[in-house]
Amino acid sequence: MWNRPRFDLKVRLTLRVAAISAACFAAISAYFLITADRAAHARIDSIAAIVAKSLELQQGKVQWVAAPRADFPNLDPVAAYVMTPGLCLAVRGTDGDMLQRFCSGVPPATPPPQAFTAFYRSLFDPGREAARPVIVRGAKLGDAVVWLDPTVQTAEAWHEAGRLMLALAIALPLLCVLVYAALARALRPTHMIRTGLERVAAGDLTARLPPFDLAELSAIRDVFNHLAESLDTALAERNELTRKLIALQDEERRHLARELHDEFGQSLAAIRALASSARQTAAQDCPALLGECDGIARTATGMMETLRGALFRLRPPDVEELGLVASLEGLVAGWNGRSRGETRFAIRFDGTFETLPATISANLYRIVQEALTNAAKHAGATKVSLELTMRPEEIALAIDDDGRSADPAGKSGMGLLGMRERVAALRGRLSFEPGPNGGSALRVVIPLAAADRPVLEHAA
Incomplete structure (x- = not known):
C-alpha cells in the first residue's frame, strides 16, 4: 500500500499562514505599484495642462502687444515650478517636430534588478507621454508634451516595492515563529491524546484523558473516554463469556475422559483378557490361531496406550x-x-x-x-x-x-x-x-x- 508523506501539523499550518501572508503582501505591493503608476500619470497630465495653458498665455500676450517674440515657445518659466528629477517638457509643432524640449537631470541611484525592470515595463509602460493641445483663438499651434524618464519611474517603483519587500522579509519570519509557537501551545494536548491512544492500543483500557481548554479537543476527549469505557465493559463481558465457554469445554473434556476410561478402557481390557484366554485355548486345540490371538492382544495394547495419551491430554x-x-x-x-x-x-x-x-x-x-x-x-x-x-x-x-x-x-x-x-x-x-x-x-x-x-x- 502506498504511504503518503506525513507532515507536522504545526509546520503545515505555519506554511499556509506564511503563504497567505506572502500573498497579502504581494497584493499590497501590487496595489501600491498600481496607485503609484496612476498618480504619476495624473501628475504628468496635470503638468501637461499647465504647460499648455502657459504657452497659450505666452502666445496671447505676444498677439496682444503686436510684437512677436522670437523665443516662443519658452518653457523656462513653467519649468522652474514643475520640474522634478526625470521629468521632461516639450512643445511639438503641428508638423510633429519638437520646437523645444527640456529635461531635468536624473540623480544617481542604484538601478533596480533587470527582472523587476522587465516585469514593471511589461505591466505599466513607464515613460508614456501626456499631450495637451495649445490652442489660441481657435487655431492649434501644437501640443504641450510631458513624460517621465522610464528609468526614473522604474527606480521609484522599485524603491517603493523594495520597502515592502524589506518589511515582508522582517515580518514574515517573525510571523511564522509566532504562529508556530501559538500552534505548538494550542496543540500540546495532542501528545496526551496520542499517549492515551497508545495505551488503549496496548490493551490498557483504564486510560482516560483530562479536560482541555479547546472545545474541539474537549469533544475528542469526551469521545475517547466514552470509547475506552465502552471497550473496557465490552472486554470484561467478553472475558466473562470466554471464561464460561472454556469452563464448559473443560467440563466436557472431563466428562469425555470419564466415558473413555470407564467404557472404552474397560472394553479394551476385556478384549485383552479374551485374547489371552483364546490364546490358551488355541495353544491346546488349534496352534494356527496363536498369531491372530497375539495380534489382537498387541492391537488392544496399542489402543490402550493411545487411550492413556488421550486421557492425559484431556485430564x-x-x-x-x-x-x-x-x-x-x-x-x-x-x-x-x-x-x-x-x-x-x-x-x-x-x-x-x-x-x-x-x-x-x-x-x-x-x-x-x-x-x-x-x-x-x-x-x-x-x-x-x-x-x-x-x-x-x-x-x-x-x-x-x-x-x-x-x-x-x-x-x-x-x-x-x-x-x-x-x-x-x-x-x-x-x-x-x-x-x-x-x-x-x-x-x-x-x-x-x-x-x-x-x-x-x-x-x-
Whole structure:
C-alpha cells in the first residue's frame, strides 16, 4: 500500500499562514505599484495642462502687444515650478517636430534588478507621454508634451516595492515563529491524546484523558473516554463469556475422559483378557490361531496406550497439587518419551513460581500443552524450546521451534484461537510470528494482577 508523506501539523499550518501572508503582501505591493503608476500619470497630465495653458498665455500676450517674440515657445518659466528629477517638457509643432524640449537631470541611484525592470515595463509602460493641445483663438499651434524618464519611474517603483519587500522579509519570519509557537501551545494536548491512544492500543483500557481548554479537543476527549469505557465493559463481558465457554469445554473434556476410561478402557481390557484366554485355548486345540490371538492382544495394547495419551491430554495432572514447574516438566518429559528421538523438547525456568496464582498456573499449562501439540503435529518441528520467566509484575512465556512457520493449523487453527482466548481472559498479550532463524516464535505475557479479576477456572 502506498504511504503518503506525513507532515507536522504545526509546520503545515505555519506554511499556509506564511503563504497567505506572502500573498497579502504581494497584493499590497501590487496595489501600491498600481496607485503609484496612476498618480504619476495624473501628475504628468496635470503638468501637461499647465504647460499648455502657459504657452497659450505666452502666445496671447505676444498677439496682444503686436510684437512677436522670437523665443516662443519658452518653457523656462513653467519649468522652474514643475520640474522634478526625470521629468521632461516639450512643445511639438503641428508638423510633429519638437520646437523645444527640456529635461531635468536624473540623480544617481542604484538601478533596480533587470527582472523587476522587465516585469514593471511589461505591466505599466513607464515613460508614456501626456499631450495637451495649445490652442489660441481657435487655431492649434501644437501640443504641450510631458513624460517621465522610464528609468526614473522604474527606480521609484522599485524603491517603493523594495520597502515592502524589506518589511515582508522582517515580518514574515517573525510571523511564522509566532504562529508556530501559538500552534505548538494550542496543540500540546495532542501528545496526551496520542499517549492515551497508545495505551488503549496496548490493551490498557483504564486510560482516560483530562479536560482541555479547546472545545474541539474537549469533544475528542469526551469521545475517547466514552470509547475506552465502552471497550473496557465490552472486554470484561467478553472475558466473562470466554471464561464460561472454556469452563464448559473443560467440563466436557472431563466428562469425555470419564466415558473413555470407564467404557472404552474397560472394553479394551476385556478384549485383552479374551485374547489371552483364546490364546490358551488355541495353544491346546488349534496352534494356527496363536498369531491372530497375539495380534489382537498387541492391537488392544496399542489402543490402550493411545487411550492413556488421550486421557492425559484431556485430564492433565492437578497443577494445584504438583505445581506449575513439576507439571510442565512432566509434560515435556512425556512429549520427549513419545517422540522417540524425532522431536526434542527443552524447558527452562527463570524465577520462583511457588506463589503463582492457581488460575494463571492452570491456564499456562493449557497454553503450553496446546503450543507443543501445534509444534510437534502441525508444524513438524524437530526442536522446541520453552522458557518461562517470572517478572515483578508479569509472567512471560516464550516458545520457539524450527517447524513450518506458515503452517495454517499453527497460525489460524482452533489451537491458536483457544490460546488467544485464554490469554485475553487473563488480560495478557499473545504474539505468534515467524522466528528470526526460521520456524515460529510464540510469546505470551500475562500480568500477575490478572489473578484478581474473574478469569478461567482451573480444569482438573
